[in-house]
Amino acid sequence: MCASLRFWVWVWCEGEDVCHCVCGGPASKPPPACPPPPVLWLPPRLWPCPFPLLPPNPSTRGELVLRPPPTPPHPGPINSSRAGAGAGASGWSSKGVRARARDPERGAPDREPSDMSDPEMGWVPEPPTMTLGASRVELRVSCHGLLDRDTLTKPHPCVLLKLYSDEQWVEVERTEVLRSCSSPVFSRVLALEYFFEEKQPLQFHVFDAEDGATSPRNDTFLGSTECTLGQIVSQTKVTKPLLLKNGKTAGKSTITIVAEEVSGTNDYVQLTFRAYKLDNKDLFSKSDPFMEIYKTNEDQSDQLVWRTEVVKNNLNPSWEPFRLSLHSLCSCDVHRPLKFLVYDYDSSGKHDFIGEFTSTFQEMQEGTANPGQEMQWDCINPKYRDKKKNYKSSGTVVLAQCTVEKVHTFLDYIMGGCQISFTVAIDFTASNGDPRSSQSLHCLSPRQPNHYLQALRAVGGICQDYDSDKRFPAFGFGARIPPNFEVSHDFAINFDPENPECEEISGVIASYRRCLPQIQLYGPTNVAPIINRVAEPAQREQSTGQATKYSVLLVLTDGVVSDMAETRTAIVRASRLPMSIIIVGVGNADFSDMRLLDGDDGPLRCPRGVPAARDIVQFVPFRDFKDAAPSALAKCVLAEVPRQVVEYYASQGISPGAPRPCTLATTPSPSP
Structure with a gap:
């Protein structure tokens, strides 16, 4: 096998001034001279190599250069377009590693092989131009012991997630708002792309959204914490204290983040539940029931995956249909235990427990396999079951719909x-x-x-x-326009109402520059x-x-x-x-x-x-x-x-069209 190889691979060793050739070919020839250090860095646990590797060199980070034998040199000129295609086709992959692409906007790689003669340079392929796989990570957030802004009410917490990118903190996700709750468990998943080779600093800001606040101002701020996505992923579950803006801890407030990698499935599940004859937990009215669904993790802990809306004053609620990924519901394991808990909503946040039941996704599918077929469970309150002699149930929950659909990607x-x-x-x-x-x-x-x-x-x-066609309609609003200088809220900035399109974005910019001196800024902002x-x-x-x-x-x-x-x-x-x-x-x-x-x-x-x-x-x-x-x-x-x-x-139930056939560009043969 090695006799057919047309490249050499070296590994630089810590504490030594020489490198080791670990594989290459042809086997009948000795390896050429050692290259400048180092052309590749990979964490030792990802590379099956007997030598400890050097720390990353920032100038060559994530870059792989495969060097063929420098002799014999290529006898004639190389067709650059064909050479580039060959380099791209010979890409490599390794879980968690992403090679830096040669992007024209980013410029050429920082390091180029410069120690070779002109004939030898003809043998150096381009560095791989492919971006290697990012993993999709879902973060689930809960808090405990949040501070009360006043003594009469509990906070309405929301968590805002920021990622440090391009030298600034940018909001990427936020949870839903939970009312009157000092120890919230949020159901909305915070999804991020995870790259092994990048440090991805995160900030979690917790604030009180009671007064319609959309960001953590001084008067709504409940605490924050900072960590990296790598820390969360490596530990799976992280609990950290929340800090105030002065750096002191926010009482005993903590935040817990659980990470889970998203698998490649595109299956989604549509579920519809209703219930009847639920226990009444209110004295002067009927219960306000809602239901939570949990999946059991491999460590036997329970993880919230969905919370229904509250149905007011109704012992026979019908909850709205909802849709979530098969991964979110059961981690794509149809046998994974699922737990369903039904509560009576209380505005104080102290919800009354009505009952629970367990199932699996496979059982749910089998129980609703036929058209019109429904599945039901007794909703059991363990305390009542253990104490009451004639206790049967606290109501019945019915699964009216369970369908799986393939979701197409963008x-x-x-x-x-x-x-x-x-x-x-x-x-x-x-x-x-x-x-x-x-x-x-x-x-x-x-x-x-x-x-x-x-x-x-x-x-x-x-x-x-x-x-x-790269032609874009461009309009203006709120200005007086010629010839009558009447206010318009949808005029073409190229002043051609029959054809408001501009050629590419550069055409839009040119039309904007020409339009501005000809109009009178006015109003209102409609x-x-x-x-x-x-x-x-x-x-x-x-x-x-x-x-x-x-x-x-x-x-x-x-x-x-x-x-x-x-x-x-x-x-x-x-x-x-x-x-x-x-x-x-x-x-x-x-x-x-x-x-x-x-x-x-x-x-x-x-x-x-x-x-x-x-x-x-x-x-x-x-x-x-x-x-x-x-x-x-x-x-x-x-x-x-x-x-x-x-x-x-x-x-709308609209599937993508058939993939368009690739049109291969023909490369002319070099002149003799």
Whole structure:
């Protein structure tokens, strides 16, 4: 086997000035001279090698260079395109290790083989350009003994998770809000990509959301802790004290984080439960029942996977159907024990236990296998069973639906021909300031682009890769436009109402620069008209019943929306269409009302009370990213789009199209 090898592998040893050739070929020839140290670092436990390896060299971190024998040199010129293809095809993989790609935006690798003659350089393949696998990790969070902000009420806690990325702390996830609870167990999973070779610092901020707070201000802050994702993963379960902003412990408050790696399954489970004849725990009314589902871990501990809504004043509740991944429900083990607990909700947080039962996912599937078939369990309270002689049960819980569905990924839809149709809407209201002033948010300075241009380039530069024709409609709102200088809230910034599209993002930027001197900034900040305008082609796309075009609207605005009621109605209507909305807040205005549109604290509702079908809005204030790399803003605002695309088409029962055939580019033969 070694006789066929065309490369050499060396390992540098700690404390020595020489390297060892561990394999290579052809076997009939001695190995060439030792290369400069070191070309590869891997943790010893991942590399089956008898030699302890050196610590990582920052200049070669994650980079693998395979060097073939330097003799004989290649007899003639090398076709660079073919050589590059060969290097990419010969990639390697190792669990937990991700090689650095040769990305044109990042520049060439820091270290290049420079100790070889010109003929020998022809034998050095490009470093691998593939990114090796990241693992998806789910974090489940609980707290104990949170401080009370006052003596009369308990806090309404929420946990905000931040990741240190691009030299700043960025919010990536947050839990739901639990009312009146000092020892909350949150059901919402915090999901992260885990890379073995990267240090991923995390911060967990706990705050009281009682007064509608969306971030941990001084008066709502309950404590925080900091650790790395690697620490959590390596220990599986971490409990840390919560600290106040002065560094002191927040009483006896603690936070516990449990990590679990997500497997590759795409199966989801749809479950519907109801119950009847539950015990009444209230004196002057009926119980307010809700149910919690736990899975049993390998260490026999119980882990919360779902909590239903509360059904008020009802001993025969029917809970809303819900959907979760098979991994979340039972770690893809259909025989794993599941525990179901039913409680009577109490606003004080001291919920009354009604009863419990156990099952497995396999049992649930078998019990509902036939159409119309249901499965039921007696809800047992162990204390009543042990004390009451004639005790039978505290009610009955019925599983009315248990279906498994294959969920397609975002890439399935993209590779199946789905295009991302990107539309831009820019705020031209007077609150931005006179564009001729250096203090204006629309100031066109020759030194650096304004915040509108920075946000447009960062987000649009990524979106245009998913649009085949790379033509983007671009609109403005809140300005007086020629020739009559009447206020418009959805005018084409290229002043061509019949064709508002611009060629690539550079065309949008050029149209913005030409438009600005010709209009008068005015107001108010009405967003609903532009949402409704983008919803029209999305409505036509919906009628096709195919996954061919998904609309993304980027709204750049400097202030609070004036037509909030109309905007909420437009968003609720758009939530039923193949459409997502990204709002970037520019400037230093108070954007607290804008977070209402985001839907992170509960489903957005229109003024008539109709809820959004799904969460389609992502709001981000640009000031949080003005000193960060452009990729940080794009990563944040586009993070939810893949999930929103999949959720929409899955809810409509629309599968991806057949993967498009690859078109191979032909490489001309070198001239003789």
